[in-house]
Amino acid sequence: MKKITLLIFAFISLNTFSQKNPENSLGVWYMYGGSFQLSENWKLKSLAHFRMFDLTNDLQQYLYRVGANYKINKTLSVTGGYAYLNTDATFDVDGGNADEHRLYEDFNIKHKVSKLGFDHRFRLEHRFFEHDTQHWIRYQLGLSYPLTKTVSAFAFDEVFFNFQGETYAQNWIGGGVTYKASNSIKLKLGYMNISDKNISLDRIQLGIIFNTKLNK
Template sequence: MKKIYLTLIVAIVSLKIVAQKNPAKELGAWYMYNGSHKLSEKFSLKTMAHFRFFEIGDDMQQFISRFGVNYKINKNLSATLGHSYLNTDNTFGIDGGSFNEHRIYEDFNVKHKVSKLGFAHRLRFEQRFFNSITGHFVRYQLGLDYPISKKWSTYLFNEIFFDFDGQAYNQNWLGTGFSYKLSSSIKLKAGYMNIMVNDTHLDRIQLGIIINTNHQKKK
């Protein structure tokens, strides 16, 4: 338990250091829900809702909801087809205001372990539709997960974006944090993420709940 407290203190101090390096930028927050709901041995529903703020509890930057159908190819490999809806504040953009966006996405997911360290690879193809514009993106995310105890685990991820219609290397997301197993189907997570878009770096706190009913036993 002392190790967990020490790790949390180090993480908090690190967040303060990052904020001090970027005094002109506000520390924002993402409040997140992610769900996976079993339909059959092969199919499950993927659901998501994110509320993303420029500041910790003020000035919403973006709302995003996502719905998809996942097909389990084997215990390590799966594929997802889905739709996303976004409403984004474009106050700092050229036209100002906000805009709505729809996306179609296709995911290919690979999971495996090396000893206790879990690896999760996600390759995502995305077609974006907004303001009479169509965009085509490819995203690759590598996630690592390591258990600290029966309840606690720590994670690290990095995701890169490639834009086929604009700048090839579009952006990078790097994040780390902790998750707590509340029950067999519910996890809570808290972490930090740095978003790099061109030469701009955004610092975000992530607070979320994950509901996964895929492993629940039938009564």
């Protein structure tokens, strides 16, 4: 845990000396994730992000997401749900839209090779703006590996495709560590790069993850 704290202070120091232009500064995503077991096969998923141009102000985007997950077996599951986003229209890698509503469907595959965990997520997104509707497909490959009983390393890469206009849209790549604070709470510290054909953004990820049963 001390190492994670030191890394956070290191990121803060880097951001202090970064360029003042928010497009070039080291930003941060403050993240909440919740998974609530309703029954043997059903989970309620929730998520909230506050995505900043820097560490303390200049909010780029906030996002709220809720969904229902159904476990088909130990390897396969599906999720469907709704998300709401609000983006600073002065700078948005998705095209400068402010309010956005989304419907999404996920197909998830999880498996392990020895201790290395693999997580494949295929997502269809239906994005509704004030004057536009778009349909995207996303694929994410996630990797996880336990370092100790409480600390795990993770890495991911996610590519975005847009059915309207140019097919390739974005790529997100990153990694970091999670710390198991209790049986139901994990803390997350990571770094990611967001890129498309026009821009590249560097972002810290600071998150808390809840995983609990509601059917005790």
